[in-house]
Amino acid sequence: MRGGCDTLFYPFWILLSSVCLESISLYPVKNVHAYALQLQSQSAGTHLQEKSISVRRRQSNSQAFNSSETHEHFLAALDTMQHQYFNGCTWPAAIDWTAAVTQTYLASAMITLSSATPYQVLAGGARNLEGSAASTEALIERYFKQINNFYYAQHAQALTAEAYDDMQWVVLGWLEAIKFIDVHSQLHYQEGRNASGDYLGKSRISDFAHRARLFYDLASQGYSTTLCGGGMDWNPNELPYKNAITNELYIASSVGMYLYFPGDDNPSPSFIVNSSSSCTDPTAPFVTGGANATVPLQPVKARDPVYLNNAVKTFDWLTGINMTNTAALYTDGFHISNYNATIGPSRNDKCDQRDEALYSYNQGVFLSGIRGLWEATSNETYLNYGHNLINATITSTGYFNNSCGAFGCAGILADTCDAPGNCSQDAQTFKGAYFHHLMLFCSPLLYGSSTAALDTQHAQLCANYTGWIERNAAAAFSTRNATGNYGMWWGPFNSSLGSVATGSFGVNRWSAPHQPEGAVDYRNDARILSNMPWGKQNFHGSTYEGGMRRVEVNGTGGDVNDRGRGRTVETQGGAVALFNALLAVSKRVE
Numbered sequence: 001m002r003g004g005c006d007t008l009f010y011p012f013w014i015l016l017s018s019v020c021l022e023s024i025s026l027y028p029v030k031n032v033h034a035y036a037l038q039l040q041s042q043s044a045g046t047h048l049q050e051k052s053i054s055v056r057r058r059q060s061n062s063q064a065f066n067s068s069e070t071h072e073h074f075l076a077a078l079d080t081m082q083h084q085y086f087n088g089c090t091w092p093a094a095i096d097w098t099a100a101v102t103q104t105y106l107a108s109a110m111i112t113l114s115s116a117t118p119y120q121v122l123a124g125g126a127r128n129l130e131g132s133a134a135s136t137e138a139l140i141e142r143y144f145k146q147i148n149n150f151y152y153a154q155h156a157q158a159l160t161a162e163a164y165d166d167m168q169w170v171v172l173g174w175l176e177a178i179k180f181i182d183v184h185s186q187l188h189y190q191e192g193r194n195a196s197g198d199y200l201g202k203s204r205i206s207d208f209a210h211r212a213r214l215f216y217d218l219a220s221q222g223y224s225t226t227l228c229g230g231g232m233d234w235n236p237n238e239l240p241y242k243n244a245i246t247n248e249l250y251i252a253s254s255v256g257m258y259l260y261f262p263g264d265d266n267p268s269p270s271f272i273v274n275s276s277s278s279c280t281d282p283t284a285p286f287v288t289g290g291a292n293a294t295v296p297l298q299p300v301k302a303r304d305p306v307y308l309n310n311a312v313k314t315f316d317w318l319t320g321i322n323m324t325n326t327a328a329l330y331t332d333g334f335h336i337s338n339y340n341a342t343i344g345p346s347r348n349d350k351c352d353q354r355d356e357a358l359y360s361y362n363q364g365v366f367l368s369g370i371r372g373l374w375e376a377t378s379n380e381t382y383l384n385y386g387h388n389l390i391n392a393t394i395t396s397t398g399y400f401n402n403s404c405g406a407f408g409c410a411g412i413l414a415d416t417c418d419a420p421g422n423c424s425q426d427a428q429t430f431k432g433a434y435f436h437h438l439m440l441f442c443s444p445l446l447y448g449s450s451t452a453a454l455d456t457q458h459a460q461l462c463a464n465y466t467g468w469i470e471r472n473a474a475a476a477f478s479t480r481n482a483t484g485n486y487g488m489w490w491g492p493f494n495s496s497l498g499s500v501a502t503g504s505f506g507v508n509r510w511s512a513p514h515q516p517e518g519a520v521d522y523r524n525d526a527r528i529l530s531n532m533p534w535g536k537q538n539f540h541g542s543t544y545e546g547g548m549r550r551v552e553v554n555g556t557g558g559d560v561n562d563r564g565r566g567r568t569v570e571t572q573g574g575a576v577a578l579f580n581a582l583l584a585v586s587k588r589v590e
Helices: 032-043 067-085 096-116 130-153 164-188 198-224 246-260 304-322 360-378 380-395 427-441 452-463 466-479 525-530 569-586
Strands: 241-243 333-335 353-355
Touching: 067 096, 067 466, 067 569, 096 130, 096 164, 096 427, 096 569, 130 164, 130 198, 164 198, 164 246, 198 246, 241 246, 246 304, 246 333, 246 360, 304 360, 360 380, 360 427, 380 427, 380 452, 427 452, 427 466, 452 569, 466 569
Parallel strands: none
Antiparallel strands: 241 333, 333 353
């Protein structure tokens, strides 16, 4: 634990209440019913009162979408993701962790769909609905069946032998599915009815919760105080690496388990699901490593304080280990120098070799965990930290002064692999993950001890991000091809943002961001791992592509988003997450 409050509070942009995190009191979590009703009233156009807040703000001069257009683009991107990339059981072109992220986007999108149209399913069931209510319920039902099929087809057994970050994407995915079921049931199905009147999706909560619990428990084995005084390790198959994403995910999954996990009394320790479903886990018969426990599990209750304690201690560790650079951006992580040089008590156990690599999702995934910590504790300092991190990211895109920064030019979010077209399958997921977790951070403050004044302030701050999100949505939309597929790099030529050479903002869009000195970009080239003293030849986890196809584009012809891996389920999921975030944030002050 860090000593003193001053090591946490960074008031360089906004000022919410500065509260010491060392004395946290726990508040009961409000019923999801209130949250569901707030989501629906927000979608229906509830107007929140403006409040004068001193913030850095810039009016967007990019092409903006009205709410109807945004909703249309969101639905179209979602439809393309499911029609073109989903085979009835899974997204076959995805790798294990990106499939889990895609399932999370789908569950989140279903919450948005459910919240957009007010209706009640009464006696007789959904067949008695008409108009938009009938079409909405039918669409949601179709997507829910797809999520349910993916539950059986997910490579659960293979994931048990992968990295600790991979496992935690699974946890977040099934917690999001549980959130959808709770919200949809509360909004559209009367409570206390018999089985024929309840939302049938509720019968799947126990299985979804059990999988979330299994993977959470397995991933928790990565936390240790032996090295670096705490924190999660990245990969049990590599030498120690305490990186940002694994710890941010542990904060998010821990507080998510505290807030949304309904408890679990299933004693089975097996990750293999026996079912008559035609969708099955193909890795179950072949992966012998990982978790194969046989001891029955003990019941776990909802709101177990262990989960919250894990989130708090990991937040304390991550914010106190000096993982941010001078721009307040999270670098990739820490290695331990000369770890293999000495065996025994004299071995170095300090995090002293920082990888300066910058990835957009390291700035975003933290946001949902921070938001969850506020929900669980009502400590406003968490919100302050989150808003400061968002501002640092937006600043790094050059949005405030039409320049280029670590994460893009003229406000368009970009990772360093976007412009050269050499993004790995991992990196193609990063920007979508950023916007998904930004959306979660900016959702209404309903849990904990929220006050109307605080919710209004938080809403206004989040509304100030609308122009930046709109600019990214317009840029992303310009990459959509004739079949509705979105590209990876949102920053090159597009009709709404101007010419290739300078763009309408007066900056050279080909001035791509570069990794800083001291960065090891293993996320886009896993071969680096075999050449580093902390890497191993036998790399487990995500699949990377070594010889990626490259096409030189001079700006006069060709499609820059056909280079490298081209348009994929990962880039399509990024568009879904982006438009979902724009819908959510723009509604905060409509």
